[in-house]
Amino acid sequence: MKMVVIFNANMTRVRSFIILGFPGLPPQYYGHVSAILFLVYLTIVVGNISILSTVFSEKSLQKPMYLVFCHLALNDLTFGTITLPKIISKYWFGDSIISFFGCFTQMFFVHYLGAVTSFILLVMALDRFVAICLPLRYPVLITNNIISALCGVAWLIPLPLMLTIILQALDLLYCNSNVIAQCYCDHFSITSQACGNDVKIVQVTTFGMAMFCLLLPLAFIIFSYASIIVVILKISTSAGRRKTLSTCTPQIFITCLFYLPRCFVYVANTVGFSFSLDTRIVLILLYSLLPAAVNPTIYCFKTLEIKQTLVRKFKTSKFGLQVKNWTLHVNVQKITSI
Template identity: 70%
Template structure:
């Protein structure tokens, strides 16, 4: 039956945090802007540093670059709009702009999940079957696997997007979220197709999240068993140090999502503001934290950073040492030396 209440929506209204008082708009927008700068600066630094440092052109760091690219893209897609909402009171996003944002939010999340699975495979082979690692895992192999990680979600998210575009909207244009996603858009739709699209979206979400998570859990359990069985304490410590960054990155991505899902299943409910905050944290916060994990928890990157810093310090000291004048007897006088001024007859 045709619904006469269906209206043509030209744009959507991004609510953000519904319970936030206007007096906090400035601090919140400033905090989100700092978070965006951290995401942009940190992930661009990782991409440039690994690109310029030839000694880091290895499979593990190639995976880090793909993760950094997804984090950078996700922050760029989601944060500018919510920042402008609180900073410039610009709450509206165009109809198709909202759907484009929805597509990239889910596509980048799914791609990140599959890249984490590639990272787990890399560590699984490196620790469990190390003799086969140089043969099985190469830069070309990782490039192909990461290419599949980017490609597999693409047709799935196109299906979600095309189905969502067929919805009829009869409620309102309000998006009770900091960015457009399928749940917030679908909540404003009506008709028999809403339930069908909800089921399709759920199945795709479970495929893109649970299949990688299942393999990650299997590989990490296998790795932990191998580490425990090591008799040499030094080898155990070294192996664990190469494995720790991956655990932290994976936990930051999956644990908050699983927490929100489990709490909703058991019937524990959050207020709308708390739920939106949790979703913003587990989707954006890891993108800002991951570069720090790469730099400070990965030995090779940390050592190269320290080496570069030492070289920079030495170069500055050498440059400062040349800022001097030489008199006729060969004595060196620094320009900033106040106690022993240079005689006028030696100044040219």
């Protein structure tokens, strides 16, 4: 535990933090956990890079809806890269120490990317709202340029809020412990190690900003999908209802995957239902990383155009490999006959 004394002998400031991970995990399972986390990270990287490369390489997929998927995939990829390597190295190599400013940098990106996801889901809901509720105006209101601008705003809005949160937390004096009871640095885990009268004020202010970033988009998302459901129910034929619903099924799955686990944890805490420390860490890790790992699968299997493009690419590459092997076989036969 590295500390340096400031002000007087009774006041110390933390110079580094220790990532605790799962406190109740026996050492004999460290290798298994690190392997699972590595596979999760590999899934996040391969899945989201595949989505990004597929959309950008196919002009037919460069549409507003798929551009939103790309922004979400980039966000998920960045989140996994920010959080997982450190906890993997803890269980794989025993490296659990993170520098003071390194921990604050990780905390910034954890909360910033979470807030960006919330606003990108709002843009996604807006796209489907206009497509289904105002179909005749969709080509005018929703274009690639407009969607790119809206996604840019989604990346921009949380930035000053998260910088404010970081600066407030940096002003606190950290003199309790330097152990982070979590798999990565987050605001609550860090500020819990602070001392002084300002800690509660900072935590309440941060909670208010977090609720703004979470609930404001959620309110519009609920309104959008409720309006979409009303429009779908008014369609006379069952085939028409199914076809219309299928155009927004991926978005609904992705939105539920992001919001429902968070709402469950918040409601459980509000009504006084407490979790053990290990359970709380597992729940937070699940609702943080599961969407990033599962979203690419939802894009592929619930979005017809992406699925068809991937199948076509797979068949083309397989056919190309067969042709190459056949050509090589013919050339070998010619050489041996000579």
